[in-house]
Amino acid sequence: MSAFVTLANSFYASYSVQRQLLIDNTLEENRVYATKLAASTEQFLKSMQKQLAYSGVIAASHFDDPKILQAETARLKYQTDSFNSVVITNAKGKILATSPDSLQLMGQTLNTPGALEALKQRRPMISKPYISLAKNLVIIISTPIINAQGEYLGYIGGTIYLRQKSILNELLGEHYYRDGSYIAVLDNERRILYHPDANRIGEVVKPRPLTDAVKRNANGSLMVTNLAGQAMLAGFAVVPSSGWEIVTQRPTDSTLKPLEGLMYKVLRHLTPLALVTLLAVWLFSRLIARPLWLLARSANEMDKPDVSTNIREIPSWYFESTQLKRALLIGISLLQKKIGKLKFETQTDPMTGLFNRRGLAMTLETVVQLRQQFAAITLDIDHFKSINDSYGHDTGDQVIRSLAEQIRHNARESDILCRVGGEEFLVLLPGAQLAEAEMIAERLRKNVENLVLPGIRPITISLGVAYWNQQQGKPEESLKRADEALYQAKKEGRNRVVVSQKH
Known part of the structure; x- marks a missing residue:
């Protein structure tokens, strides 16, 4: 977007500069042209005034000769074709000579604004536009006729038609x-x-x-x-x-019309380069952004077990992405340790370090998903309430911890050990047959019976054993059968192992 905006701004700036340049050049050309026309018009007016001044001298010398006056007006009219008509009047405005003759103004007295102004001013002048006797919109350029004695005799003037060819x-x-x-x-x-x-x-x-x-x-x-x-x-x-x-x-x-074609040519030459530039910018932007995008995606998957491996495989070819990758890996490591610790704490019993009911549920689900048969041993301490009553709860806690140690000592490495209640425990034996589970339970019972706890009377435990495979319904039912066997052991006098024969 930045590259596109920059190119667009460059194109617009070029357009604006060229537009203003055309306008400024045209304004200057028009000023120069108007100045030249003004100079040409000034030169033309002065030339006509000189012609009239020369004719005024001739007219002053022959003011009483109508033929010479008429000839002079004809010469002015037809020799240079500068005027549409030429007229000579006396001091009262009476026409003494005029050209062309078609106007038929001989002998008339002029009372038009231009004539009255010329008679009044008695100097060379250019009149304001006015309507002539022939009903034409004209201006008159005039000069006074003065004899050798300095006497004002009249004026000679040439008219220029404004609405007709002139x-x-x-x-x-x-x-x-x-x-x-x-x-x-x-x-x-x-x-x-x-x-x-x-x-x-x-x-x-x-x-x-x-x-x-x-x-x-x-x-x-x-x-x-x-x-x-x-x-x-x-x-x-x-x-x-x-x-x-x-x-x-x-x-x-x-x-500004030529500017359209000019900018079209600029655009035509600029477009290929712009496209190549934008493509290059896009590729480089993608190359720069891809590690960041992959790191950001991995940041949203920090709870997945393989996220660290995925992050390590992300290519980070520049310093900033390398530092982010390193920081992310450190953060994930710390997070996973924290999550692992929290997970362990939520799934284990803080007193014994064995799994609690939540841990049992998760491990049991894993065993079932692996389609693995298992045996279950449930046990609790006989007359545990009397121990608490006789020796206190601290001693009762010590008894529970000692029993947990015995369970660890007698269980296999693959067995799942759980504390599911106050003095109640459960052992899952994945892959074990019923006879093997019974043997382990009996060994545990004997070891506890022979356990010597300082300051405490000997303790005993009762145990129930059950078996489960995929043909025996839900695994929770086998746990229930183990509980039933435990209750049967209690009824039969405690300190014994009872195996459930139900399937």
Whole structure:
């Protein structure tokens, strides 16, 4: 997972860096392009103002000659094709010459905002957009006509149509992108002078982050959202002489479109290496984790007898797993010793060290599972209560321990010795026949009878013997028969062995 997350983060980081790089480059390209367009537009406006200034000098010298004035307007109109129309007026705004003639404006007095502004300012100027007498949305670039005596005679002006074909369209209309990018030109009052959508020309744009940024800086770039809600990357610059704002915009989606193909190539080259890396990481992780997993599984099986052997076989090829394995083996050894001790204590009689009833049950179950025949001897001390009453319980306990020693001494190594009550004992003899069990019981009886205990009168025991094999029902029944034989020995006078003949 760590390797996968690292690879995914690397891929995402690469994507983010490339994305931001494309955006930054596009913003800078748009800023540079807008600045170049602003410089070209500035140069164009100055060139037109120079043409008008030169024509103004000619008009001042021949202001009373209509033919020369008309010829000069025609020259300005058709020689450079910079203007859609050219007009010369007197100081009161009356048209003295105009080109083209199709406008039929000769003799009329201009009262349009651009004309009135030119007559009032009496200096070279570029007007705000207005509706001309021919009902066209235009701007007028004008220069005053002043004679040699410094007298103001009128002005000469060239108009540029904003919604029709003009030099402004040719200058700004050819944009080097064909992906939804476009250029817009606004005057210093946010009125659109040029836009790919001709219907928006003349519209006053509401204050927006982009227009506010243009007001604050001569040029720059900005990420914006247009009126259609589309994310755009904009660059802007200002034309110094006119205050026009040139804005170049490109859709963010178009800018980032190449990134999809680029990241696909990165992913295509990265995937094989990533798969190999992840496989290697998985293999090494498995190699590292396997000893720990096997040790953890063994930790859940610590009660099994062969768990130590299984742990020793676990490969531990690095320091940490070796130390864990060593600690686990030590812990299991201590635990098994503790369990063995507890098991021994729960299955044995603390006074005599012989099996108790629980130990008897477990050993009897083992004998039965092995399908092994056995003989059973039950015995108890004759008149044991009188011993306790006469000599006290401590002496009675000493008698019981002495009897236990005699039982051990007379039993075989494979026999199972149990203390099942206060003075009651049981001996299981696996594999023994009835006659052999009777002989052992008789020998034990005689040894106890001859036993000398300091300060205590001689003691005797009574014994019952029974036999069991698989054809004789449940093994508990043979124990019951041995008890019955013991009771019979008691009835017959004690200190004797009685063999059960029942099957």
